[in-house]
Amino acid sequence: MLKGMAEHVDPRDLLISTRVRRLEGGEPPHRDPDLARIRRGYFKPRAAQLSDSDDYRLRILATAAARQGPLTFSHTSAAELWGCPLMRSDLGYVHATQPGLARRTTAGVRIHRSAIPDGHVVELPDGLCVTSREWTAVELAATGAFPQVLLPLDFLVREIAREHGSPQDDVRAALVALVPKSMKGRERAQRHLALADGRSGSAGESLSRGQMVLLRVPMPDLQVAFARGEQPGDDIVDFDWPELERFGEFDGEGKYFRREFAGDRTPAQVLWEEKQREDRIRRHRPQGVRWGWRDALSRERLGRILAQAGIRPAA
Numbered sequence: 001m002l003k004g005m006a007e008h009v010d011p012r013d014l015l016i017s018t019r020v021r022r023l024e025g026g027e028p029p030h031r032d033p034d035l036a037r038i039r040r041g042y043f044k045p046r047a048a049q050l051s052d053s054d055d056y057r058l059r060i061l062a063t064a065a066a067r068q069g070p071l072t073f074s075h076t077s078a079a080e081l082w083g084c085p086l087m088r089s090d091l092g093y094v095h096a097t098q099p100g101l102a103r104r105t106t107a108g109v110r111i112h113r114s115a116i117p118d119g120h121v122v123e124l125p126d127g128l129c130v131t132s133r134e135w136t137a138v139e140l141a142a143t144g145a146f147p148q149v150l151l152p153l154d155f156l157v158r159e160i161a162r163e164h165g166s167p168q169d170d171v172r173a174a175l176v177a178l179v180p181k182s183m184k185g186r187e188r189a190q191r192h193l194a195l196a197d198g199r200s201g202s203a204g205e206s207l208s209r210g211q212m213v214l215l216r217v218p219m220p221d222l223q224v225a226f227a228r229g230e231q232p233g234d235d236i237v238d239f240d241w242p243e244l245e246r247f248g249e250f251d252g253e254g255k256y257f258r259r260e261f262a263g264d265r266t267p268a269q270v271l272w273e274e275k276q277r278e279d280r281i282r283r284h285r286p287q288g289v290r291w292g293w294r295d296a297l298s299r300e301r302l303g304r305i306l307a308q309a310g311i312r313p314a315a
Helices: 018-024 052-066 075-081 133-143 150-164 168-178 186-195 203-215 267-281 293-297 299-308
Strands: 035-039 042-045 094-097 104-106 109-112 121-123 129-131 221-227 234-241 246-250 287-291
Touching (some): 035 052, 042 052, 052 075, 052 094, 075 094, 133 168, 150 168, 150 186, 203 246, 203 293
Antiparallel strands (some): 035 042, 104 109
């Protein structure tokens, strides 16, 4: 599943060092039942309610604090530090790149021995060094599993385009050109980068689109606006198949229950307004189809849902 969300907490405030405890004369952390081990020499409060994202970031911070010498975070760790959405299954290791001869993995840290192009190491405001958004995208595209790799790639393409004020087509072309000829997984990187689309409105939409690629169904247009007619403004749909006269919506539970989406409205009010919105959209597209996280995670389930709506693989 997607890494969870929790009320914001600064992971730095939760990092507890054995060395600092010893200097302060306090009880060793490994003897404190209220603490949980992150890695050798570093602990966190056991009762802390952390999202998967914050927990992973805490492991990155502990790795940085424990290491001596330069360390540049890369791959999914760089993606986390850039704020990318990631699947929980991608958070198994902290990734960093260092000069050297051979890749190695130790204490939950995977060290990659590869060259980083000049100008593609960035020092973040908190002092951590990380591969640039561009090089992070290239490395993820070369090593990430499909379809979940589209979650960070869609995000990075959107952020790079926004940062430079460039069209997304130009960003994708520049990223593909950045892939070295000698890079392992070069063709896979180019293929994945070409599929990235910053118009994707959420992680669930990115995952769904990736499943559609594998299902070989007609690819939809994204974030399409339909005029409301007698009312001002537009209704935006996540997916649109104009040639099939179908539209699609990814529905996460947060749409109905989380305050940042629902505001002061009750779930019943949200449902009623959503019904009115769908009635307006059906004036433009007679048939719609909806699915959620459980469906997007299963290619077979999503394929059945789309097929029942008349969205099937081309002959």
